[in-house]
Amino acid sequence: MTSSLRLRAGLVSIVLLVAFLGIWHLAVRSTAPVATMSPEYAKLMGLTATQGKSAMPGPFDVGAKLWEHLQRPFYDNGPNDKGLGIQLAYSIARVGTGYLLAVLVAIPLGFLIGTSPLLSKALDPFIQVLKPISPLAWMPLALYTIKDSSISAIFVIFICSIWPMLLNTVFGVASVRKEWINVARTLEVGTLRRAFTVILPAAAPTILTGMRISIGIAWLVIVAAEMLVGGTGIGYFVWNEWNNLSITNVIIAILLIGIVGMLLDQILARFTRMVTFPE
């Protein structure tokens, strides 16, 4: 029964995809009336103007271009023109660094705040104010103080991924069932041992959920940050192609950003499943 459900869902997915591509293909067919112009003039003009070609590329244009990129994902034509593979690697490295730094700060800090009601109350107003700030709003400040654009981008990733992890850790640690802590206490387990053997496993699913939210946000933000600072990365690629008004390449980048984002999310989801426990 489940396998037939999966089969049917797959079929529906494919039908939706084909319908989407079909509508897309039809929608961007050249429809605009073509003005008559002298051949000399036409030679100086783009296809949009001469053949009434839509400014939006069709699925076949995108497919062909994607194939071209996949043929050579790691080329390097100097500092401003690198293959998609290299650009993605740069972005993933930035996200990875900023994210790991955030993990290193958020989880111990969350642990501390979660176990101490005093700290929790004292720090709460700060966290509440800092949390809703759009990460990109930090960018000018980061550029100004850090004076290095790639470190600034990492800082922005750090600052945006820290909050969900911190709050989830606090919440997870604070809501460990009292009975378990009391049992540990009656058995005279030391503080450190209690933290690692009782609280951490109990709070792990909540913490991992926070980490999963964070990686999603970090990946969202890196694209925007790289568009701002330029240089390398998939966000820079989008900006560079936008500069050339190459919508085809922008669509390809969007597709790749989606796929990488999904993969990152899936990895974290797998980790979450590993630490969940039945109550």
Next chain:
Amino acid sequence: MSTFDNPFDPDRKLQAGCACGQHQTAAEHEQATALRCDPVESEEKRYESVVASAVMRAMFPQDAARRAFLKSVGASTALAALSQFFPLQTATEVFAQTGTPEKKDLKVGFIPITCATPIIMAAPLGFYAKHGLNVEVVKTAGWAVIRDKTINKEYDAAHMLAPMPIAISLGLGANAIPFAVPAIENINGQGIVLATKHKDKRDPKDWKGLKFAIPFDYSMHNYLLRYYLAEHGLDPDTDVQLRSVPPPEMVANLRADNIDGFLAPDNICQRAIYDGVGFMHLLSKEIWDGHPCCSFAASREFITTAPNSFAALTRAIVDATAYASKAENRKQIAEAIAPANYINAPVTVLEQVLTGTYADGLGGVKTDAKRVDFDPFPWQSFAVWMLTQMKRWGQIKGDVDYKAVAEQVYLATDTRKLMTEMGLTPPAGSYKSFAVMGRNFDPAKPEDYLASFKIRKAS
């Protein structure tokens, strides 16, 4: 004096008229031939001719005597005779010895527009390498970012809008950090583009309520558009909307009908036409022929810590600018700077901008060889003009020491020395008057000039 003044030419006119005889005065000739520098095959060749010229001039201080000598023996014999008893070879070697750069690996930021042509092309065409530098040219997302990255020393030098180094040095829109301009990137090369639907609205008096885009507040584009509108009786602050929009987004915004037009750097103007969304209303050269647009800028700190690197960079830029100023090189340049690593635009578009034969967006093909041109000399009068406009539109409040700022930021004296060493003949003065839409500008009287405008921001 013309740049290519050759003392071995016995027919060069001395005083009245100009060297080529086609112009009324030497000044006019100079304007017409400004920087038709020949790319010299090798640096030694150039130095050789500089040294030979200097020796020739020293031996015959009297022009008449020199001419008589040249007429009687011919230039090549004269040169041969000269090298017989003067060690030209040694002198050239001594002369060519410039200090070794303190720092060879440099980073130079640029914005992908044709204004940056000399900065960009110097990489693929080897001008940086020729002057002993290993320069990485880095594409940057916007003017504010290029400013911050240069201030943060991520870039050693950068492509900036001509008013930006002045604004940074004065601390407008940023902390005051002394910057300097050793060379102007390009002159002319901008345009006012309107959406195709406005093709019957060619009179600026009908433009009330329209929305225009400019690339940055501290830009020649801003000042020129405001000037143009004000000359037609529109107050740019109240009658129209001016928005700062990054150039690549201008075409998309024009297509989406968010703006009615823009005064933008080229390849963006031509790109809007190429994509069939707008037409060329006016080239910026019709507002002010020979106006500066973008500059090559570096911080004072870089100049003092690495003077030889800075000099080599400036030499490379001046050299590239000279090469770009020749019409026959323009097609090659368009191909060199079009790839994704540099401007990332269709070659046709760049060719139309650089060669000056372009589609106007209304079905006609126009030709204007000076649509964009290249002349590196940083006239201090340009800086004074920009300061008057900054004050006119309220970007600067209070008194301005025009001359002091201009001389601090625009390094006319140093560039002149450098150009002379390179065998070019830069202009003798650092100030010149010019006309913007028929109104004369005298750099000696900026306050009077400012007072002559009826439309300005009330201070």
